[in-house]
Amino acid sequence: MQELRNQKHRISLILNGRARVGHAESRMLLSDFIRHELGATGTHVGCEHGVCGACTIQIDGVATRSCLCLAMQADGREVLTVEGLASEEGAMNTLQKAFQKHHALQCGFCTAGILMSCMDFLGRVSAPTEEEVRDMLSGHLCRCTGYTPIVQAVLDAAEQLKNENTETSDA
Amino acid sequence: MKPPLFEYRRVQSIAQATEWLHEQGDEARILAGGQSLVILLNMRLAQPGVLLDISGCAELDYVREQDGFVRVGASTTQARLQAWSGLDARLPLLAEAIPFISHYQIRNRGTVAGSIAHADPSAELALCLATLDGQVVLRSRKATRVLQAGDFQQGLLTTAKRSDELITEVRFPVAQPGCGYAFDEFSLRRGDFAIVACAAQASEDGIRIGVGGVADKPVVARWPRMGDDALRQHLNDLAWQLQAQDDQHATAAYRRQLVRQLGLKVIQAAQRRGNTQKD
Numbered sequence: 281m282q283e284l285r286n287q288k289h290r291i292s293l294i295l296n297g298r299a300r301v302g303h304a305e306s307r308m309l310l311s312d313f314i315r316h317e318l319g320a321t322g323t324h325v326g327c328e329h330g331v332c333g334a335c336t337i338q339i340d341g342v343a344t345r346s347c348l349c350l351a352m353q354a355d356g357r358e359v360l361t362v363e364g365l366a367s368e369e370g371a372m373n374t375l376q377k378a379f380q381k382h383h384a385l386q387c388g389f390c391t392a393g394i395l396m397s398c399m400d401f402l403g404r405v406s407a408p409t410e411e412e413v414r415d416m417l418s419g420h421l422c423r424c425t426g427y428t429p430i431v432q433a434v435l436d437a438a439e440q441l442k443n444e445n446t447e448t449s450d451a
Numbered sequence: 452m453k454p455p456l457f458e459y460r461r462v463q464s465i466a467q468a469t470e471w472l473h474e475q476g477d478e479a480r481i482l483a484g485g486q487s488l489v490i491l492l493n494m495r496l497a498q499p500g501v502l503l504d505i506s507g508c509a510e511l512d513y514v515r516e517q518d519g520f521v522r523v524g525a526s527t528t529q530a531r532l533q534a535w536s537g538l539d540a541r542l543p544l545l546a547e548a549i550p551f552i553s554h555y556q557i558r559n560r561g562t563v564a565g566s567i568a569h570a571d572p573s574a575e576l577a578l579c580l581a582t583l584d585g586q587v588v589l590r591s592r593k594a595t596r597v598l599q600a601g602d603f604q605q606g607l608l609t610t611a612k613r614s615d616e617l618i619t620e621v622r623f624p625v626a627q628p629g630c631g632y633a634f635d636e637f638s639l640r641r642g643d644f645a646i647v648a649c650a651a652q653a654s655e656d657g658i659r660i661g662v663g664g665v666a667d668k669p670v671v672a673r674w675p676r677m678g679d680d681a682l683r684q685h686l687n688d689l690a691w692q693l694q695a696q697d698d699q700h701a702t703a704a705y706r707r708q709l710v711r712q713l714g715l716k717v718i719q720a721a722q723r724r725g726n727t728q729k730d
Contacts, residue, residue, distance in 0.1 A: 285456035285500075306459035306502070307492070328452050329490040336556055342530075344560045348489040350482075352459050353506060397556055418641035419554025 291355045295320060296364030304351040311335045313351035314361060322362040322392050326421070333420035336393035337361050343400035362392035365399070374444065375399060375437040384433035386424030394420045398434050406445070408438055454492035458501045462508050465590060465619055472615045473592040475501050481617060482506065483526055486553070486561035487569040506562075511619060516541060520586070520622035529558040529566070529576070541625050543724075544583060544632040544650055548575045551634070554642045564618045567603075570610050573645040573664035575636070577604060580621060581669035582650040582661030588620040589613070600669075607667040630654040631725030633717040636664070637709055639700065646701045647709035653721035660686075660714055665693040665706050676722075679715075686714040 288303040295318055302317035309328070314320050314337070326332035328347045335346045338360040365373050372380065375398055385391040394417070401408070401416045408416075413434045417427060462468045472479055478500035482488055485506070491497035505511055511526040514535045521542055523532055532538065533549045552558055552566070552575050566576045567587065580587075580600040587603040589596045589612055596616070603611050612618060626632065636648035648663040653676070661671040672689050674682075690710035695703035 282456075284458040289459075306457055307454040309453065309489075309493075312453075328493050330486060330553075330557055333554070333556065342559045343556045345486075345556060347493070348485050348557075348560070350459065350485070350489070350502075350504075352461075353485070353504060400559075401555070415550075415641065416555055419556045 289352060289355075291351055293354050293356065294358040296360060302351075306350065306352055308351045309347055310337075310349040310351045310354050310359075311346035313354070314346060314359070317351075320361055320363055324389055324392055326389070331421070332390070332393075333397065334390050334393045336396045336420070338396055338400055341400065341403070343397045360396070360399075362395055365395060374440050375402070375433070378433040378437035378440065379430075382429045382433040382436060384425060384429040390420055390422045390424075394422070394430065398437070402434070402438055402441060406438065406442055408435070410435065413438075452493045452495070454489070455495055455498045457492075457499055460501060460503050462503050462505045464508065464510055465617065468503055468505060468508070468617045469590055469592045469615070471501070471503055472617060475503075477614045479503055479614070481525075481568070483565040483568075484528060484561040485565075486557050487565065487571070505617075516625065519625050521625060522620050522622050523563045524620055525562065525564040525618050527563055529561050529563055530555070532563050533558065542623055543626055544579050544634055544652070545576075545623065547632070548579050548634040548650065551575050551636050551638075551642075551645070551648070557642075564621050567621055568610065568612065568618050570604060570606075570608050570668065571644070572607055572667050572669070573648060575634070575645070575648060575663070578648055578650050578661050578663035578669040579634070580623065581671050582652060582659055583624050584659075584671075585624055586622040587612075587618055588622065589616040590619045591615045591617075601671070604668045609668075627654065629725060629728055631721040631723065631728065633720035633724065635713050635717050635720075637713060644700075647706055647713055649710070649713040649717045651714075651717040651721040653718060653725050655725075658682075658718055658721075660689070660718055662689070662693060662710055662714065665695050665710060679719075682715060682718060683711070686711050686718075689714065 292301045311325050324334040326334035330345045330348045337346045480499035482502045482504045505526045511524040513524040538546045585600050587598050631653050634650045636645040645664040650661040652659040658674045663669045690707040695706040697703050
C-alpha cells in the first residue's frame with residue numbers, strides 16, 4: 281500500500297504547444313509539477329488554496345487553479361501557461377502589450393495568473409463591460425495596482441482583439 | 452502546504468467506482484473537481500489512502516431534464532451547468548445563485564455534486580438544493596438510494612453518504628408555473644464564503660425560505676403566504692432559531708440582522724416574480 285502511494289508516475293502533456301514528459305507522485309500538485317519537474321517557473325504559487333489566483337493556468341483552454349489540480353489529472357491534456365502567450369520570437373501578445381501600456385502590473389507576482397484568466401475570459405466574452413471584467417478579476421489578488429489599471433488594460437485589449445478579429449473576417 | 456501521500460486511481464465507470472469504494476471503505480475519497488477536496492488535502496485536513504478521480508468519467512458528465520427534475524451528473528462542472536441553455540427557464544434560482552459561487556476560475560473546475568458532497572454550510576448549491584427540496588442519488592456496489600436534500604444534509608461537512616457510496620447525480624426540481632424564485636447573499640468580498648445566503652420560492656400556496664451560512668447546514672422554513680408585518684415577525688423568529696455564533700467574520704447579532712434583511716428581500720423578490728408570471 282505504502283509503495284503505491286510513494287510510486288512516481290509518468291505524466292505526459294502538451295505544455296505551451298510542446299510535448300513534455302515528467303514524473304510525479306500521486307500527491308504532486310500541477311503547479312509544482314510545471315515549475316519543478318518541467319522547469320516552467322512563469323506560473324507563480326501563492327496561497328495553495330485557490331484564493332489568490334497567482335497559479336492560474338489553462339487546461340484544454342479553460343482557466344483553472346494549478347494548485348487545486350493534481351499533476352496526474354493533467355496527464356494527456358493541453359496546458360497553457362504564461363510562457364505560451366508571447367510569440368516564438370518573444371513578441372508580446374495584444375493583452376500583454378495592453379498590460380504594459382496601462383501599467384497594469386508592478387511587482388508582477390499576480391500577473392501570470394491574471395493573464396491566463398483574461399485570455400480565457402476574452403475568448404468567451406468579446407465585448408465585456410467593466411462590471412464583467414471586475415467580476416472575473418475578483419478571482420485574483422493584486423496588492424500593487426489597486427486593479428484600476430488592470431481593468432483598463434483588459435478593456436483596451438478586448439477592444440483591440442475585437443478590431444483584429446473584424447479585420448481578419450473582412451479580409 | 453502539500454498533500455499527504457495517497458494512491459491515485461482514475462475512474463472510468465460508475466461500476467468501477469462503486470467496486471473500488473466497496474474494496475477501500477473509509478480509506479477512499481472521491482475526487483471530482485477538487486476545488487474543496489484539494490484544499491483539504493493541501494491543509495492536511497483530509498488524509499485519504501486512495502483518491503478515486505471521477506473528473507474524467509464521461510458516464511457522470513451530463514445535465515438533462517427528466518421527470519420534473521434537472522439531473523446533474525457527479526462530474527459535471529458548475530461552469531457547465533451555468534452555461535446550460537435551459538438554466539434561466541428551468542432553474543431560475545440556480546441561474547441567480549451560481550454567479551455567487553466563488554470565482555469563475557473555480558467554477559470552471561468545481562463540480563455541482565462535489566460542492567453538495569462537501570457540505571459547507573455556506574455553499575450556494577447546497578442551499579438551492581435544500582430550498583427546492585431536491586434529491587441526491589447514491590450508488591453502492593449493490594444498491595441505489597435516492598435521498599431528499601433534507602435527509603442527505605446532516606451538518607458541518609457531514610452528509611448521509613456512506614463510505615461505500617458514490618453520489619452519481621443530484622436532482623433539482625424544475626421551476627413550477629406561478630412560482631417565483633430569488634437568491635441573494637452577503638460576503639465581505641466578491642466570491643468569499645457567504646456570511647449569510649438566502650434562497651426563496653414563493654407561490655399562491657406559500658413561501659419556502661432557505662438560509663445558509665448561519666446554522667451548520669442549510670435550514671429551510673415553509674410558511675403560508677402572509678403580509679409583510681407577519682413576514683418580518685416570522686423572519687425574526689427564524690433568525691433566532693438558527694442559533695448564530697460569533698466568529699472572526701461576523702457577530703451572531705449581525706448574522707441575525709442579515710437573515711431578517713436578506714430574507715425579506717428574497718421573499719419579496721420571489722413573490723413579485725411569481726405574480727409577474729401569473730399576469
